[in-house]
Amino acid sequence: MLVPQIRGNVCRDAFVRTRMTPSLPPERTNQQLPTGIWVLGFVSLLMDVSSEMIHGLLPLFMVTTLGTSVTAVGVIEGLAESLALVVKVFSGTLSDYLGKRKPLAILGYTLGAATKPLFALASSLDVVLTARLLDRIGKGVRGAPRDALVADIAPLHLRGAAFGLRQALDTVGAFLGPLLAVGLMLLWANDFRAVFWVAVIPGVIAVALLLFGVQEPVAQQSHRSVNPIRRENLSRLEPAYWWVVGIGSVFMLARFSEAFLVLRAQQGGVPLALTPLIMVAMNVVYAGSAYPFGMLSDRIGHTRLLVLGLIVLIGADLVLAMHDHWGAALLGVCLWGLHMGITQGLLARMVADTAPSDLRGTAYGLFNLASGISMLVASVVAGLLWDRSGASATFYAGAVFCALTLVGVAVRPATPPTFSSR
Numbered sequence: 001m002l003v004p005q006i007r008g009n010v011c012r013d014a015f016v017r018t019r020m021t022p023s024l025p026p027e028r029t030n031q032q033l034p035t036g037i038w039v040l041g042f043v044s045l046l047m048d049v050s051s052e053m054i055h056g057l058l059p060l061f062m063v064t065t066l067g068t069s070v071t072a073v074g075v076i077e078g079l080a081e082s083l084a085l086v087v088k089v090f091s092g093t094l095s096d097y098l099g100k101r102k103p104l105a106i107l108g109y110t111l112g113a114a115t116k117p118l119f120a121l122a123s124s125l126d127v128v129l130t131a132r133l134l135d136r137i138g139k140g141v142r143g144a145p146r147d148a149l150v151a152d153i154a155p156l157h158l159r160g161a162a163f164g165l166r167q168a169l170d171t172v173g174a175f176l177g178p179l180l181a182v183g184l185m186l187l188w189a190n191d192f193r194a195v196f197w198v199a200v201i202p203g204v205i206a207v208a209l210l211l212f213g214v215q216e217p218v219a220q221q222s223h224r225s226v227n228p229i230r231r232e233n234l235s236r237l238e239p240a241y242w243w244v245v246g247i248g249s250v251f252m253l254a255r256f257s258e259a260f261l262v263l264r265a266q267q268g269g270v271p272l273a274l275t276p277l278i279m280v281a282m283n284v285v286y287a288g289s290a291y292p293f294g295m296l297s298d299r300i301g302h303t304r305l306l307v308l309g310l311i312v313l314i315g316a317d318l319v320l321a322m323h324d325h326w327g328a329a330l331l332g333v334c335l336w337g338l339h340m341g342i343t344q345g346l347l348a349r350m351v352a353d354t355a356p357s358d359l360r361g362t363a364y365g366l367f368n369l370a371s372g373i374s375m376l377v378a379s380v381v382a383g384l385l386w387d388r389s390g391a392s393a394t395f396y397a398g399a400v401f402c403a404l405t406l407v408g409v410a411v412r413p414a415t416p417p418t419f420s421s422r
Contacts (some may be wrong), residue, residue, distance in 0.1 A: 036153040039213040040146065041169035043206045047112055048173025049180065050203035051135070054119050054196055056178040056279045057185070058128070059259040060266055061119075061192045068125055070263065074383020076129050077257035080136040081379070082372030087140025089368055101149035102216040108142025109210055111135070113203035120196035152217050174283045182274055241354040241363060245370050247306075247408050248347050252374035254313060254401035256382035256394070258282070261320075261333050264391055268326040281330060282337035289341025297346050302353075306409055309343035314402045321395035332395075 062068035062076075091104055098104075111134055118131035150166055177199075184195045258279065265278040297305055316335035319328055347367075355363035378401075385393040 034153050034155075036214045037150060037166065039209060040150055040153075041166045043109065043210045043214075044146075044166055044170040045173035045176075046202040046206035046209065047109060048170055049177040050116060050199045050201075050206065051112065052174055052177025052279065053181040053184075053199040054116065056181050056262065056275065057192055057195060058119070058132075059262050060275060062125070062128060063263070065192055066122070066125060066128065068128075069383070070260075070386040071380075071383035072125060073259055073263070074257065074379040074381075074386070076125075076132055077259045078376040078379025079129075080132045081257060082374075082376040083133060084136040084140040084143075085368040085372035085375070087137055088143045091141045091144050100216065101145040101152060102210075102214060104145040105142045105149060106207065106210055108138045108140070108145070109203075109207045111138030111141065113200070113207050114138075116196065116200040116203050120193045120200070149214070149216065153214075171283065171287045174287075175280055178277060178280045182277055185274075236356055237363060237366075238354065241351070243408075244347070244350045244354055245367050247405060248367055249370045249374045250401060250405045250408055251310070251343070251347075252371045253378045253381075254317070254398045254405065255375070256378040256398065257375070258336075259379075260382055260386070260391075260394060261329075261336060263386075264320055264324070264395075265326060265329040265333065267391060268324045268329040270326045270329065278329070278333050282333045282340075285334045285337030286340045289338050290344065293342045293346070302346060302350055303409060305342060305346050306350075307406065309339045309346065310402050310406050310409070312342060313339040314399045317395040317399035317402065321392040321399070324391070 059073050059077075062073055063070065091108070094104065115131045115135040115138070118127055118134075122128045122131065180198075181195050184198060185191070188194050261282065262275050262278055266275050270278065293305065312335055316332045316339060319335065320332035322328075351363050351367050381397065382394045385397055
């Protein structure tokens with residue numbers, strides 16, 4: 001009876017397992033992972049290459065080519081990122097209800113690939129907005145079903161290794177996309193549209209690879225879904241959980257879209273063709289710090305790590321606010337990536353620790369919904385401040401929201417319940 005239970009909960013637990021699964025002993029990780037895991041990893045890599053080639057250049061394309069205001073950039077980025085978070089909630093629940101992951105994953109990746117030509121053809125802000133929203137809807141649709149599919153395919157004793165491999169290949173894509181964009185911008189004299197057309201190719205390959213290279217396991221017919229949004233179930237979410245939701249929401253107000261990091265770097269004198277390297281630097285620091293701090297969260301109190309992450313983000317905001325030199329921008333971006341490495345997995349762990357395991361999917365859904373709304377508000381406010389008061393005001397405001405989050409951390413519920421990670 002254990003296997004059906006695990007398979008029935010994989011979509012709810014997938015995100016937290018990617019963060020919480022400890023390293024497997026060498027004799028176990030050396031065993032061969034199923035081919036489908038490798039295919040899913042390369043699908044993630046290719047789609048990340050495709051997306052990051054565009055996203056690293058898109059804010060500058062909107063401002064310099066389309067003549068868009070920074071406020072509009074903030075609105076579009078906020079809507080896009082918050083939409084992805086919200087859609088992810090429903091797609092995971094739907095994949096559980098249907099008992100199938102692959103069709104939803106294909107739909108999500110197909111949406112993402114289909115938007116890439118729209119960026120290359122865009123001559124107005126409306127087209128960019130449409131493409132960006134569809135792209136993020138695709139990300140939201142595929143995220144939870146894809147992670148659940150990884151858990152379905154991987155043997156139980158290799159599940160941590162499987163998620164680690166997929167995350168590693170995904171991060172490689174996050175590096176390669178901006179680097180390829182930089183090379184093509186230098187080669188083609190800052191021709192944004194030409195680079196966007198090239199980005200279509202890895203997106204299409206990713207969809208084809210998923211369609212023909214991954215076979216979904218037979219669903220467990222004995223699994224029966226339970227409605228988690230009934231009143232009696234929601235009442236089981238304790239105050240400690242809602243504290244985490246509140247902290248995460250205020251924290252997200254300080255975490256406006258990373259598009260503003262790119263704009264700040266360009267303002268500091270970074271050439272157009274090299275601005276995607278800013279995101280490369282952030283991702284390198286993020287990827288390098290996430291796992292060590294994840295292990296550290298098993299050994300020290302979560303509150304102390306959260307405070308450390310907030311202090312690092314305040315430092316990033318102050319550096320970016322006080323100096324506009326490209327060197328300061330690079331330092332601020334690296335600090336930004338470090339705070340993400342400290343806090344992103346930690347917040348996911350805190351949700352799991354304060355919610356019953358059978359309500360964990362709902363708990364993550366509500367947390368993502370609140371975070372998505374905060375992301376939208378933060379990006380709109382950041383854009384307005386940038387246009388009306390300058391870039392420094394945007395980052396000073398981020399530091400203020402970090403300080404408010406620190407106050408919230410200080411009034412944590414006295415004895416929060418801790419639920420089993422299973």
